[in-house]
Amino acid sequence: MARLARLALSEDELEPMARELSAVLDHIAKISELDLADVPPTSHVVEVTGALRADEPRPCLPRELVLAQAPEVSGDGFLVPSPQA
Amino acid sequence: MSATDIVELSVRAAADAIAAGSLSSLELFDAYQARAAADRAAGEAGLNCFTWVAAKAPEDHGGAPLHGVPLAVKDLFCTEGVPSQSGSRILEGYEPPYTATVVSRLSEAGASLLGKTNQDEFAMGSSNENSAFGVVRNPWDRERVPGGSSGGSAAAVAAGLAPWALGTDTGGSIRQPAALCGIVGLKPTYGSVSRYGMIAFASSLDQAGPLTRDVGDAALLLRHMVGRDECDATSLEFPHEIESPTAERLDGVRLGVPEELTGEGIEQGVLEAFTATLDRARELGAEVQAVGLPHAPHALSAYYLIAPAEASSNLARFDGVRYGHRAPGASDLLDMYTRTRHDGFGAEVKRRIMLGTYALSSGYYDAYYGRAQRVRTKVADDFRGAFAEVDFIVTPTSPTVAFRLGERTGDPLAMYLSDFCTVPMSLAGIPAISIPCGLSEGLPVGLQIAGPAFSENRLLDVAHGLEQAIGFDGSAARV
Numbered sequence: 001m002a003r004l005a006r007l008a009l010s011e012d013e014l015e016p017m018a019r020e021l022s023a024v025l026d027h028i029a030k031i032s033e034l035d036l037a038d039v040p041p042t043s044h045v046v047e048v049t050g051a052l053r054a055d056e057p058r059p060c061l062p063r064e065l066v067l068a069q070a071p072e073v074s075g076d077g078f079l080v081p082s083p084q085a
Numbered sequence: 086m087s088a089t090d091i092v093e094l095s096v097r098a099a100a101d102a103i104a105a106g107s108l109s110s111l112e113l114f115d116a117y118q119a120r121a122a123a124d125r126a127a128g129e130a131g132l133n134c135f136t137w138v139a140a141k142a143p144e145d146h147g148g149a150p151l152h153g154v155p156l157a158v159k160d161l162f163c164t165e166g167v168p169s170q171s172g173s174r175i176l177e178g179y180e181p182p183y184t185a186t187v188v189s190r191l192s193e194a195g196a197s198l199l200g201k202t203n204q205d206e207f208a209m210g211s212s213n214e215n216s217a218f219g220v221v222r223n224p225w226d227r228e229r230v231p232g233g234s235s236g237g238s239a240a241a242v243a244a245g246l247a248p249w250a251l252g253t254d255t256g257g258s259i260r261q262p263a264a265l266c267g268i269v270g271l272k273p274t275y276g277s278v279s280r281y282g283m284i285a286f287a288s289s290l291d292q293a294g295p296l297t298r299d300v301g302d303a304a305l306l307l308r309h310m311v312g313r314d315e316c317d318a319t320s321l322e323f324p325h326e327i328e329s330p331t332a333e334r335l336d337g338v339r340l341g342v343p344e345e346l347t348g349e350g351i352e353q354g355v356l357e358a359f360t361a362t363l364d365r366a367r368e369l370g371a372e373v374q375a376v377g378l379p380h381a382p383h384a385l386s387a388y389y390l391i392a393p394a395e396a397s398s399n400l401a402r403f404d405g406v407r408y409g410h411r412a413p414g415a416s417d418l419l420d421m422y423t424r425t426r427h428d429g430f431g432a433e434v435k436r437r438i439m440l441g442t443y444a445l446s447s448g449y450y451d452a453y454y455g456r457a458q459r460v461r462t463k464v465a466d467d468f469r470g471a472f473a474e475v476d477f478i479v480t481p482t483s484p485t486v487a488f489r490l491g492e493r494t495g496d497p498l499a500m501y502l503s504d505f506c507t508v509p510m511s512l513a514g515i516p517a518i519s520i521p522c523g524l525s526e527g528l529p530v531g532l533q534i535a536g537p538a539f540s541e542n543r544l545l546d547v548a549h550g551l552e553q554a555i556g557f558d559g560s561a562a563r564v
Contacts, residue, residue: 001439001443001446002439004442005397005442006404006426007423007427007430007435007439008423008426009435013432017439020497020498021436021439023497023498024389024497024498024501027385027386028453029386030386031383031386031456031457032456034383034456034459036456036460036463039459039463040459041461042461042462042465043289044319045275045276045289045514046276046319046514048318048319052318053315061182065182066182066407069408070406070408071405071406071408071409071410071411072411078406078407080421083417083419
């Protein structure tokens with residue numbers, strides 16, 4: 001699960017994490033008692049339709065301003081380690 | 086006017102004084118700037134409300150309606166060229182290249198950025214003990230928490246380090262700290278305030294709102310916050326202007342008391358203050374009656390699946406590539422991601438990412454996330470039914486008064502239960518306000534009033550009427 005979440009958890013973090021999450025999940029399990037068979041899910045409370053804006057080109061942030069916050073830059077892009085070492 | 090007198094003014098009174106020429110906007114800014122900067126300089130020996138304080142007032146406000154009144158802004162709002170770190174090590178030193186819509190709007194209305202306030206990391210917490218920049222202390226008792234996640238904003242307003250502040254509320258993060266610090270906090274109807282430029286926690290729940298010393302100031306701040314923004318597809322045009330509340334009586338107003346949120350688990354002293362406030366409401370002409378919200382006790386479970394699920398997705402963007410912290414010496418890209426996130430995120434954020442990843446994972450999605458979304462429907466239906474019988478729903482905001490620092494940090498579930506009374510309204514997307522309604526053991530108790538979507542004007546009016554009758558004195562919290 002930690003790998004799926006892209007988290008490196010150390011050995012001494014794993015045990016308390018598992019214990020705390022088990023306690024929370026035990027509490028949350030109460031919702032399994034509810035009969036929800038015919039209930040539609042709510043992903044969002046606001047009815048918004050036609051929220052798309054016109055697909056027109058417009059100025060974006062200057063490249064140097066955006067790259068200024070990057071940990072590592074190469075030329076005009078973000079520099080990252082190779083996917084396969 | 087002395088600096089001490091200046092900080093006792095409501096924002097309305099201060100803006101009026103500036104308009105009348107008896108106070109200058111610079112005097113007002115400097116009075117607060119000196120107090121905020123002193124707290125910042127004191128670090129954890131002070132209240133630790135701020136993560137950044139402006140050195141001086143911005144340029145002329147050009148006679149805009151807020152007349153240059155200083156505004157404290159929760160750290161998670163992006164402010165161009167000013168640190169915006171959302172309480173996280175992973176964003177330490179991050180200065181965004183743009184400003185959140187709501188902050189821009191307030192600036193155009195004449196608000197001056199006073200500082201950025203400390204908060205729980207990525208707004209995950211109910212005590213402000215999860216910040217990478219240290220805990221915030223409650224000005225009523227420095228050994229106690231201010232609540233969270235907008236703890237820095239709430240404590241700053243209560244202590245007179247800012248005249249008012251912006252916070253955000255996902256499951257109670259404006260209302261609960263407002264209650265614990267003895268001030269007013271309003272979570273508006275979902276969609277009424279743009280989320281553009283807010284560093285996201287749970288997008289279907291996050292909503293910005295005001296933290297103020299009184300209800301009139303909350304209305305004034307909200308007036309300049311609401312409105313459709315084409316950068317936030319879920320934002321809506323507010324159907325009417327936010328007005329200044331004037332009610333003195335509550336004749337004919339029907340207040341519903343849900344037994345599900347006013348019984349078991351609520352501290353005795355909190356219940357006593359709540360009950361005394363209901364008596365006052367009756368004296369003002371309100372009709373107080375019982376109302377049912379049968380699924381409200383399950384809202385907390387649904388919330389602690391939905392919010393972490395959305396957070397696990399939103400926080401995927403913090404990967405050390407484009408901004409913020411990057412762990413050095415990684416062997417490959419995956420190693421860089423995992424080590425960056427290990428170093429950059431605090432324990433509570435990791436816990437919620439794990440919970441959310443689990444709730445969304447193949448094989449568990451239907452049992453957890455899917456069921457939680459169905460519970461959300463039932464919670465919202467309960468409110469719809471209740472509002473056919475009553476105008477507003479009233480509960481204590483927090484089951485307890487401010488708890489001691491460290492008291493709940495070892496027990497996440499106990500911490501989550503702080504949100505028991507506020508989470509149902511968040512799931513339903515409806516507006517809710519917390520106003521101080523008394524003291525228990527010398528600490529403030531908050532009253533929560535919730536209404537149907539877009540009922541803010543009536544909600545503020547009822548809150549104002551009650552506030553006048555209660556006559557809460559918050560001056561003991563001033564630094």
